[in-house]
Amino acid sequence: MSSRRDFLAQGGGVMVAALAGTPTQAARRTPMIDCHAHAGHAxxxxxxxxxxxxPEEILRRNREAGIDQSVIFPISNDTFEKANQEIAGICRKFAGHFIGYAKHDPETEKGRIRAxxxxxxxxxxxxxxxxxxxxxxxxxxxVAELGIPVIYHPARxxxxxxxxRDYPTVDFILAHLGADMSYDWREHLAAIEMARRHQNVYLDTGAVVLTRYIEQAVHELGAEKIIFGSDEPEVDCRLExxxxxxxxxxxxxxxxxxxxxxQRLLGKYRGKAA
Amino acid sequence: MTVIDAHALAGKGISWAEPQREVNYDPAELVERSIAAGIDRVCIVSPRSADYPAANQYISNVCSRQPERLIGIAVHHPQREAGRIRQMLDAEVKSLGLRAVRSDGHPTRELLDAASELQIPVIYYPNRKRGAGPGRWYHMIASTYPHVRFILPHLGEYCSETWWGHMEALDLVRRYPNIYLDTGGIGSLKYLELAAKELPPERILFASFAPELDMRVGVESIRLLHLSPERHAAIMGENMLKLLRNS
Structure with a gap:
């Protein structure tokens, strides 16, 4: 369990202040957020x-890396209702350190996902x-109604x-610059091309071993389309x-x-869907 | 502390990594990057080639121009070059100054006998089916040739494609005193942390696999282990220096 002092010392307070718009000196610093981490059981x-x-393993490395918050979502389950509840519980337990995302399987949970x-x-x-x-x-x-981003790790x-193209208001974050562990360098190139063509496609940098493609992505697309991620705890955020x-x-x-x-994408959250 | 990169690439050929592509790794750029990364000496090896005698000659020529910076490693294909390897390797070590051999394919008795006689390390990354670890490919060669020192690159699994490939590599080192692991091209640092925690430190060799991968990331991977200065120095260069001294 993290103490309040712990929380403030590690920048959680900065994050809260920044999101709340408190006009303090600290609040003007952009928080460091890891957009891709996993937590919980399967x-x-x-x-x-x-x-x-x-999650405590993630927090330990976040402290060393100076990361203020991590986006966490479940590891692999067949269905995700319980796993998402666990994520929410972790976010409550380590308040200020994590931003929780849901995960769902559109096939095994078909018809129940909206609710x-x-x-x-x-x-x-x-x-x-x-x-x-x-x-x-x-x-x-x-997702479009709620105004939440989707982090997507597709097979291709x-x-x-x-x-x-069909959902231009939905922000898609393409995980791993298109290829986790750089398993196929051609997928990195495809990802860069995809983000160039679609204003709503962003690239996450986690678990990219061929780092020249991160450099190429930033150079060709601009920093606006690139989002830092790690794939913790399997991949070390300090190295990422x-x-x-x-x-x-x-x-x-x-x-x-x-x-x-x-932070900008998360600010589009609209809350209640129709 | 002398920092030695145990595994980098130079010259023209086909990439070791899949999916394969044509590559042309510039040794001058490699040296420049190594200096910037704080690396004193770099062991260089050719990419895959249809003509290893020529590729090895190229590596030797490059090293002879900067012997204080570069250490050359030969490559041979044990099956394609069968019957000629002993003679070629003998000349490459004794005349061209190459200090180890990378085996492009499962090592044969011919290649291992030659390496044993020349007392040079053998670098071997098994080219196996996706999803298979390196274990099966090492038991026979490591037990049959206990005096040959084997270097298994990438902690047994390039880009951490499987986690069990790394675990098999760690088990191999525990079982055989003649197997060493290099640290280049690891995607999941936790297996390097496990190796540093569980294995004798003299069996881990810093490597970058540059310029395919960035040397700075390779150096940082070791720094993040937060080892004692002695252990850090051993992994960063002393271990490789000892291996080469015996060759």
């Missing part, structure tokens, strides 16, 4: 991401949606083409933030990537 016990992701997601945002305080499975209108209409980058810092960008650009861009 039942399968076959891989780290179907077993447990410990769950509205409740998860309006009642549990979750502020975005993580997807691995391709979404249909049920998910995307709800091309899958984001049509939905980003180093990959941004070593670009040696002008301060304002770096601040956008490390938190400013995501």
């Amino acid at each position: 039942p399968a016990l076959t891989d780290p991401w179907t077993t447990i992701a410990d 769950m997601l509205i409740r998860e945002c309006n009642e549990l305080g979750l502020r975005g949606l993580k997807l691995h499975v391709h979404p249909g209108p049920e998910v995307l209409d709800t 980058v091309a899958l984001i083409e049509e939905i980003s 933030i180093f990959k941004i810092r070593m670009l040696e960008l002008p301060k304002l650009q770096e601040e956008k990537i490390l938190g400013g861009n995501l």
Whole structure:
């Protein structure tokens, strides 16, 4: 359990002040936010991401890296109602340190997602949606109404083409610059191209091993389209933030990537959906 | 502390990493980047090539121009070059000054006999099916050739494609005293932390896999382990220096 002193010492207070618009000196600093981390339990016990992701492990590394907050969402489950409740609970327990997103599977939870997601945002305080499975209108209409961002890790980058065109008001954050662990460098190039064509597609930098593609993305797209992420706790946020810092960008650009861009997207939350 | 990058790339060829592509790694740029990253010496190896004798000659030429900065490693394809490897490797070590050999394919007795006689380390990253770890490919060679020192790159799994590839690599090191792990191209740092915590520190070798990957990230990965100065110095260069001294 983190104490209030702990919370304030680690920048949680800064984040709260910044979001609340308190005109303090500290509030003018853009908070550093990791847009991609996992937390909670899963039942399968076959891989780290179907077993447990410990939020305290994330907090320990965040402190060292100077990260103010992490966006957390569940690890792999078949359905996510309970897992999303766990995320909300972690956010309450470590108040100020985490921003909770829901996760859903548009196939296994088909027909129930709209009601769950509205409740998860309006009642549990979750502020975005993580997807691995391709979404249909049920998910995307709800997301558009709520005004929450979607962080999407598709099987192939091309899958984001049509939905980003059909839902121009929804902000899509394409995870891992299109290829986790840079498993295929061609997917990084496809992701950069996708973000260039669609104003509502952003790229998350987590778990990119071929770091030259992060540099290429920033150079070709501008800092506005790039959002720092790590994929904690499987991937170390300290090293992932180093990959941004070593670009040696002008301060304002770096601040956008490390938190400013995501803060702007989170500010679009409208609350109650119809 | 002497910092030695145990595994970097130079010259023309086809990338080791999948999906393959044509590459042309500039050694001058590599040296420039290594200096900026605080690396004293870099072990360089050719990318995949259809003509390893020529590629090894190129590596030797590059190293001879900057011997204080570069250390050359030969590459051979044990199956394609069968029958000629012992003679070629002998000349490459004794005349061209190369100090280790990378095996492009599962090492044969011919390659390992030659490495044993020349007392040079063998770098071998098993080219296996997706999802398979490196364990199966190492048990026979490591037990049959206990005097050959093997370097398994990428902590056993390039870009941390599977977590169990790293775990198998750690187990191999525990079982065989002649297996070493290099640290280049690891996506999930927690397995390097496990290695640093559980394995004898002399069996871990700092490597970057530059310029395919950024040297600065490789250096930072080791720094983030927060090791004692002695352990840090061992991993960053002393271990590789000892391996090369014996060759």
